[in-house]
Amino acid sequence: NAGVTQTPKFRVLKTGQSMTLLCAQDMNHEYMYWYRQDPGMGLRLIHYSVGEGTTAKGEVPDGYNVSRLKKQNFLLGLESAAPSQTSVYFCASSFIGANSPLHFGNGTRLTVT
Amino acid sequence: GESVGLHLPTLSVQEGDNSIINCAYSNSASDYFIWYKQESGKGPQFIIDIRSNMDKRQGQRVTVLLNKTVKHLSLQIAATQPGDSAVYFCAENMNTGNQFYFGTGTSLTVIP
Numbered sequence: 001n002a003g004v005t006q007t008p009k010f011r012v013l014k015t016g017q018s019m020t021l022l023c024a025q026d027m028n029h030e031y032m033y034w035y036r037q038d039p040g041m042g043l044r045l046i047h048y049s050v051g052e053g054t055t056a057k058g059e060v061p062d063g064y065n066v067s068r069l070k071k072q073n074f075l076l077g078l079e080s081a082a083p084s085q086t087s088v089y090f091c092a093s094s095f096i097g098a099n100s101p102l103h104f105g106n107g108t109r110l111t112v113t
Numbered sequence: 114g115e116s117v118g119l120h121l122p123t124l125s126v127q128e129g130d131n132s133i134i135n136c137a138y139s140n141s142a143s144d145y146f147i148w149y150k151q152e153s154g155k156g157p158q159f160i161i162d163i164r165s166n167m168d169k170r171q172g173q174r175v176t177v178l179l180n181k182t183v184k185h186l187s188l189q190i191a192a193t194q195p196g197d198s199a200v201y202f203c204a205e206n207m208n209t210g211n212q213f214y215f216g217t218g219t220s221l222t223v224i225p
Contacts, residue, residue: 104156
């Protein structure tokens with residue numbers, strides 16, 4: 001049981017390049033989330049999904065897109081990377097409904113130069 | 114103490130002592146709270162949770178206290194060990210799509 005798996009673990013991009021971060025969970029969770037973590041700012045929600053085929057914006061969605069084509073996968077895309085997107089990105093998943101704890105992956109460290 | 118907004122950045126304790134990490138939350142409508150532990154290079158790890166109909170919950174060496182009157186949450190770690198050194202986050206559930214808002218974290222250092 002791997003839980004939440006994120007790939008890649010590290011990535012360096014040049015400004016303007018694009019990339020996709022992949023998140024996979026094997027816990028049959030309905031909900032999935034993408035957060036970014038910056039020093040002194042805690043975790044901020046980018047986008048989330050309450051089920052296959054559905055996505056919604058979180059607190060800081062600009063510059064990112066997401067897709068949830070399969071229940072177990074949640075993809076985060078950066079179409080044109082900017083230095084302000086240098087961060088550590090965490091994917092999480094949870095069971096359906098309120099009051100379900102989030103289970104996190106180990107993160108992707110992205111640097112945009 | 115830490116808040117979903119403000120934070121106490123660091124806390125140092127001697128091994129074997131008890132640790133208390135505090136968190137002030139802002140939304141009186143929040144009804145579910147979680148403490149997470151994050152070690153360097155890893156994702157946040159669930160420690161303990163509490164619902165708003167409770168004021169105390171105990172786990173193994175950890176206790177969470179909830180004071181809804183003053184919107185305050187605390188995590189107590191008994192007999193702190195070097196392996197407890199990490200950043201601790203509180204999170205409140207806004208009950209919208211199971212979204213959580215996280216505090217900025219408190220870094221706990223255990224001195225052997």
